Amino acid sequence: MGADDAHEVGRESLTARRAHLLRTRVLAAVMAGVAAIALLAANTAAAMVRTGPSGLAFYHPPRSLPDGHGTLIWARNAGGLVPLANAASTKLVLYTSLAPGGKPTAVSGSVSVPKGKPPKGGWPVISYAHGTTGIADVCAPSRNHEGDPAQAYISYVDPQLNAWLAAGYAVVRTDYEGLGTPAPHAYLIGATEGRSVLDIVRAARELDPSIGKRFLISGHSQGGHAALFAAGEANGYVPDLALRGTVSYAPASHLKEQASLLPALTSPSSLTALATLIVKGATIASAPSAPIYASALLSDQVLAYYPLVNQLCLSDLSAPSRLGGIAPSTMVRSGADTTALFKVLARQNPAVTTTAPVLVAQGDADTTVFKQFTDLLVNQLNGAGDNVTYSVYPGVNHGGIVAASEPEVLAFYKSKLPPH
Numbered sequence: 001m002g003a004d005d006a007h008e009v010g011r012e013s014l015t016a017r018r019a020h021l022l023r024t025r026v027l028a029a030v031m032a033g034v035a036a037i038a039l040l041a042a043n044t045a046a047a048m049v050r051t052g053p054s055g056l057a058f059y060h061p062p063r064s065l066p067d068g069h070g071t072l073i074w075a076r077n078a079g080g081l082v083p084l085a086n087a088a089s090t091k092l093v094l095y096t097s098l099a100p101g102g103k104p105t106a107v108s109g110s111v112s113v114p115k116g117k118p119p120k121g122g123w124p125v126i127s128y129a130h131g132t133t134g135i136a137d138v139c140a141p142s143r144n145h146e147g148d149p150a151q152a153y154i155s156y157v158d159p160q161l162n163a164w165l166a167a168g169y170a171v172v173r174t175d176y177e178g179l180g181t182p183a184p185h186a187y188l189i190g191a192t193e194g195r196s197v198l199d200i201v202r203a204a205r206e207l208d209p210s211i212g213k214r215f216l217i218s219g220h221s222q223g224g225h226a227a228l229f230a231a232g233e234a235n236g237y238v239p240d241l242a243l244r245g246t247v248s249y250a251p252a253s254h255l256k257e258q259a260s261l262l263p264a265l266t267s268p269s270s271l272t273a274l275a276t277l278i279v280k281g282a283t284i285a286s287a288p289s290a291p292i293y294a295s296a297l298l299s300d301q302v303l304a305y306y307p308l309v310n311q312l313c314l315s316d317l318s319a320p321s322r323l324g325g326i327a328p329s330t331m332v333r334s335g336a337d338t339t340a341l342f343k344v345l346a347r348q349n350p351a352v353t354t355t356a357p358v359l360v361a362q363g364d365a366d367t368t369v370f371k372q373f374t375d376l377l378v379n380q381l382n383g384a385g386d387n388v389t390y391s392v393y394p395g396v397n398h399g400g401i402v403a404a405s406e407p408e409v410l411a412f413y414k415s416k417l418p419p420h
Contacts, residue, residue, distance in 0.1 A: 049207055050074040052094060059137070059181050061094060061106035069104070069195065070202025070238065071096045078110050080145035081155055086165035087112035092142055095203035097195050099177055100186050100285045107196050108181055109174040110142045111204045113211065114165045119420045122212025123170040124244075125204065126413065128161065129197050129219030129226040130154065130173065134313035135187050135277055140180030141173055149313040157220065157402050160409075167410060168419030170211050174200045176226070178284075184310075187281030188222060188252055190348050194229030198238045216417055217246040218409070220402050221369060224251030224360075225350050228381075232352025243356045245416035247409050249401045250362050250369040253377040256345040259338070265328035270318035272326045274368075276302060277317075280309050282344040290340040297336045301326055351380035357387045359412045361405040363396030 052058040052074035061073055073094040083090040090112040099105040114123060133139035133150040141154045161171050174196040178185035186192050197217060205211045217234075219227030231246040255278060265271065279294055286292040294306055305323050308316075318324040332338065358381065362374040371392065378390045389412070396404045413419075 052076040052092065058092060058094065059108055059140075061181065065096050065104050065106060069096050069098055070199035072203040072206040073106060075111075075207050078142070080143070080148075081151065082110050082142055082144055084112045084158065084162050084165060084171065086115065086162040087171070088115040089113050091207060093200065093203050093207060094181075095199055097177055097199040098192070099183060100189055100192050105177055105183050106181050107174060107177050107199065108140060108142050108179075109172065109196075109200045109203075111200070111207055111211075112161070112165060112171045112173075113208055114168055114170060116168075118210040118212075119168070121214065122205075122210055123168070124212055124417045124419055125170045125172060125201055125215035126164050127197050127201050127215055127217050127230070128157070128171060128173045129176075129193070129217070129223030129230070130157075131219075131221035131223050132187075132274065132277070132314055133179075134315075134317065135179060135185040135280060135309055136311050136313060137180050137182075139313040140175040142175050142180060149315055153314060156399065160402055160406050163406065163410065164413070167414070169216070169413065169417075170204065170208075172200045172204045184284050185281070186284040187277045188225060188255065188348055189281050189285040189344075190225060190229035190350055191233065192285070193222075193226035194231075194233045195237065197226055197230035198234060198241070201241055202238060213240065214242045214244055214417055216244055216413055218249075219247070219251075220249040221398065222252055224248035224369075225253065225348075227251070228350035228352050228354075228358070231354040231356060231358065232350075235355060243354075245357045245359070245412060246354065247359045247361070247412060248350075249360075249405065250366055250398055251350055251360065251374065251377065252369060253349055253351075254373045255348050256342050258373065259342065259345055262328045262331055268320065268325045268327050270324045271368075272302070272328050272331060273314060273318035273323040275328060275331055276306065276323055277309060277314075278345070279341070280306075282341050285344055286340060290343070292340050292344065297333060297338065297341060299330055299333050302331050349377070349380075351377060351384060352386075353384045354386055357389070357412075357416055359389045359391065359409065361391050361393065361401055361409065363393045363398065363401045363404065365395050366398040366401070368398040 075091045075093045078090040097107045133153045139150040144154045217227045234243040283292045
């Protein structure tokens with residue numbers, strides 16, 4: 001190679017190096033721009049979240065609701081006993097959902113985000129559906145404060161919720177439609193409660209861009225019922241989200257069949273309070289063509305306490321001096337026509353079809369949700385083609401099933417939706 005050739009090669013090499021350096025600088029600038037745009041988008045989304053009013057005004061939605069279900073209305077920092085110890089933050093949220101009949105409504109709840117850096121794709125989510133607290137607004141879990149009448153019915157699951165946060169899951173908790181907000185709460189009306197469970201996941205993602213679209217559903221008692229309905233609705237109702245599994249602890253089921261057994265329960269029982277709440281929910285969900293009136297169904301003895309369902313939580317309603325002092329066998333008015341009631345109750349059995357795996361946990365010492373009805377429900381879920389794991393815990397009662405099954409439940413979560 002001659003001197004001119006070597007000089008030409010050197011010039012080409014220098015040109016190549018300069019071109020490579022230019023491409024590197026351009027690529028770096030583009031990547032920095034993309035990162036800046038993403039950060040700006042996240043900050044813009046956060047800035048667009050409307051801060052909700054203080055006090056109980058938070059629960060009163062604006063006259064005009066935003067379009068769509070699962071849309072965030074506003075949010076603010078949670079107080080009282082609502083913040084979870086293992087959360088980086090816990091926010092109260094008000095969001096849109098659908099009431100019985102499909103009318104848009106506002107629903108309250110809370111969103112807790114784990115500490116640390118979210119994984120690729122955002123924090124996986126557990127949407128938790130709470131057990132029965134009552135139907136009065138003061139019974140809403142997002143209003144939980146020390147000494148409140150529903151505190152024991154809400155805070156008992158805090159150890160498990162904190163464990164899920166520590167494992168790397170965001171935890172969202174709906175109050176359900178009408179519980180906390182001005183609309184009436186349609187107790188154990190499955191489709192409505194299920195929509196509340198699903199829509200809070202959408203609202204949480206609008207609130208915090210670090211929350212992903214992959215989620216799990218979990219719920220106890222009333223919430224076990226709601227969790228299954230949510231699982232059955234998920235694919236069609238929130239196709240933008242990805243359900244990976246459902247846990248249902250001691251789910252309420254077979255309400256119609258249980259109602260037919262009331263005449264055999266001749267001793268005063270707290271079940272009278274629960275049955276009265278069920279009647280109230282059915283009146284809300286009944287069709288205009290077949291309305292259900294509590295005054296035509298309930299005995300005078302129960303009707304004397306009926307207005308209290310909108311004022312007191314379950315702990316007070318089920319006291320022996322109130323509905324807990326009345327035998328279930330005396331609930332129904334003599335000669336009452338229960339046809340419309342039983343039709344509504346029959347539609348609330350959570351024998352849904354879902355493509356995501358289901359874990360049902362039941363204690364065999366449960367005297368609120370009896371094992372034989374959960375056995376029947378699991379058989380129906382299997383008959384529908386669902387992928388169901390059924391675990392029965394010996395000696396465990398209704399309130400203890402969440403804690404007793406925690407090791408199995410957390411392993412289920414991690415197998416179906418790894419947190420990292």
